[in-house]
Amino acid sequence: MAELEKFKMAIGGQWVGAASGETFESYNPYTAQPWAEIPKGAAADVDAAVEAAYQAGRPGSEWRSMTASARGALLQKFGDALLEAADHLGEMETRDNGKLIAEMGVQCKYLTQWYQYYGGLCDKIEGSVIPIDKPATFNYTVWEPLGVVACIVPWNSPLLLLTWKLAPLLAAGNTAVIKPSEYTSVSTLEFMKVVEQVGFPPGVINVVTGFGADVGAPLVEHPKVAKVAFTGSDTTGTQIYQAAAKHMKHVTMELGGKSPNIVFDDAEVDNAVKGAISGIFAATGQTCIAGSRLLVQESIHNEFVDKLVALAKTAKMGDPMNMDTQVGPVTNIPQFEKILDYIDIAKGEGAEAVLGGAKANSLECGDGWFVEPTIFTGVKNSMRIAQEEVFGPVLSVIPFKDEEEAIEIGNDVVYGLAAGVWTQNIRRAMIMADRLEAGTVWVNTYRAVSYMSPFGGYKQSGIGRESGQEMIKEYLQQKCVWISTATEVPNPFVLR
Ligand code: NAI
Numbered sequence: 001m002a003e004l005e006k007f008k009m010a011i012g013g014q015w016v017g018a019a020s021g022e023t024f025e026s027y028n029p030y031t032a033q034p035w036a037e038i039p040k041g042a043a044a045d046v047d048a049a050v051e052a053a054y055q056a057g058r059p060g061s062e063w064r065s066m067t068a069s070a071r072g073a074l075l076q077k078f079g080d081a082l083l084e085a086a087d088h089l090g091e092m093e094t095r096d097n098g099k100l101i102a103e104m105g106v107q108c109k110y111l112t113q114w115y116q117y118y119g120g121l122c123d124k125i126e127g128s129v130i131p132i133d134k135p136a137t138f139n140y141t142v143w144e145p146l147g148v149v150a151c152i153v154p155w156n157s158p159l160l161l162l163t164w165k166l167a168p169l170l171a172a173g174n175t176a177v178i179k180p181s182e183y184t185s186v187s188t189l190e191f192m193k194v195v196e197q198v199g200f201p202p203g204v205i206n207v208v209t210g211f212g213a214d215v216g217a218p219l220v221e222h223p224k225v226a227k228v229a230f231t232g233s234d235t236t237g238t239q240i241y242q243a244a245a246k247h248m249k250h251v252t253m254e255l256g257g258k259s260p261n262i263v264f265d266d267a268e269v270d271n272a273v274k275g276a277i278s279g280i281f282a283a284t285g286q287t288c289i290a291g292s293r294l295l296v297q298e299s300i301h302n303e304f305v306d307k308l309v310a311l312a313k314t315a316k317m318g319d320p321m322n323m324d325t326q327v328g329p330v331t332n333i334p335q336f337e338k339i340l341d342y343i344d345i346a347k348g349e350g351a352e353a354v355l356g357g358a359k360a361n362s363l364e365c366g367d368g369w370f371v372e373p374t375i376f377t378g379v380k381n382s383m384r385i386a387q388e389e390v391f392g393p394v395l396s397v398i399p400f401k402d403e404e405e406a407i408e409i410g411n412d413v414v415y416g417l418a419a420g421v422w423t424q425n426i427r428r429a430m431i432m433a434d435r436l437e438a439g440t441v442w443v444n445t446y447r448a449v450s451y452m453s454p455f456g457g458y459k460q461s462g463i464g465r466e467s468g469q470e471m472i473k474e475y476l477q478q479k480c481v482w483i484s485t486a487t488e489v490p491n492p493f494v495l496r
Pocket residue numbers: 152153154155156179180181182210211212213215216217220231232233234236237239240254255256257287288335338389390391
């Protein structure tokens with residue numbers, strides 16, 4: 001077996017192992033072999049990282065003393081440096097996570113935009129002067145950072161989801177302790193080399209690697225952490241929300257989805273077929289925005305499913321390092337098993353697999369953790385396969401009669417992250433956009449995101465938004481200052 005590549009955590013500007021000296025292995029999902037050795041952090045490492053972040057963010061520190069313009073320039077310089085590192089970071093991600101290099105090359109370059117955008121916002125964080133209703137009183141507001149922000153990130157898009165948190169929190173003047181997923185820590189540790197290279201003051205950005213219970217839990221509980229920004233499963237999100245409540249911490253929660261991708265009979269069929277594919281087979285279905293429920297109008301159901309199956313069949317599986325691979329492996333073994341379990345559950349519920357429905361064994365898939373692109377018809381929205389997040393390449397096709405029924409089925413889940421609508425009728429598109437309970441509605445497109453556009457969930461898909469101008473306030477708190485210019489203090493026994 002090849003020797004493991006060894007990685008270090010970054011705490012307070014130093015490259016360190018875990019205080020315990022322990023490590024764990026990270027696997028390459030295509031080879032199903034361990035390839036990297038990662039420090040196995042625990043509470044002592046969390047303490048050190050939070051203390052470093054806390055000190056780095058105190059009034060009078062180098063970071064807090066920077067002008068907003070200088071902070072913005074540093075973020076933009078960081079964005080430029082990330083662009084230089086993008087190919088390398090993309091390759092690391094593909095090795096550790098199994099994401100397609102074809103997608104990662106582009107995605108890692110795109111990270112730059114968040115740092116440019118929020119870098120540009122740094123010197124536009126303005127308070128206000130309030131024309132207060134009291135005589136001889138000057139009243140103004142300022143926006144201040146919260147302090148130390150814990151960024152807890154999952155394995156499906158490690159650097160993108162980290163960046164959605166890190167760029168705005170830094171722009172707002174906070175400091176960060178990052179906990180990447182135990183399945184995909186490498187790209188974040190390599191990313192820290194870029195942080196070091198551009199010269200953020202030590203302790204502004206720290207990473208502690210390890211498992212949820214060992215690192216994530218003490219990080220959330222740490223009294224000096226002011227906010228937890230989390231992306232991941234709703235189960236873990238709920239636990240974190242509860243733990244954060246003990247110290248009244250701020251939270252942003254970006255959780256799961258069971259998003260409806262809705263195709264009307266007046267849609268451009270070929271585009272809608274591609275939209276359905278990108279909704280569920282891109283990233284091997286391991287995305288929170290997966291359009292995992294395909295709602296198809298009855299009148300075109302059979303014809304549409306035939307076309308969908310025909311195109312899905314052509315998906316090229318194999319080595320994610322090959323530019324022409326279209327469906328890569330599942331990132332980790334528990335997820336691989338979970339997807340196969342859900343396929344059995346769907347079969348048990350009476351759904352019919354018209355494509356796939358098993359693990360993939362073709363030569364191109366080697367020893368990797370591959371699941372065949374799977375399409376179930378005959379799905380009722382009440383079935384578990386339609387209600388629960390599978391997080392894999394498994395699509396449930398559900399027929400509907402008319403707009404009302406599409407809205408009813410579309411909204412009949414606990415989640416509300418995203419929805420897709422395929423129609424050429426503008427009235428219908430706008431009614432659907434209005435009535436669907438989702439933080440994002442895509443019309444005649446799917447799986448589009450931008451640094452400019454707020455992203456987040458309705459209902460149990462989360463709290464708060466990421467990206468866009470306004471969400472920087474989620475990393476700020478407002479202070480109001482009252483100054484009296486009166487020559488005499490009036491009656492002290494009444495409210496002023
Ligand atoms: P998870 O939600 O448990 O993990 C996300 C992050 O939280 C990881 O860094 C993990 O180490 C950390 N974490 C775990 N327990 C924690 C705790 N008690 N306190 C603080 N941090 C903690 O997701 P996991 O276990 O990787 O995957 C489980 C399932 O979640 C998957 O099968 C998938 O269905 C779903 N999932 C959904 C995501 C989404 O974006 N909607 C992302 C990742 C997973």
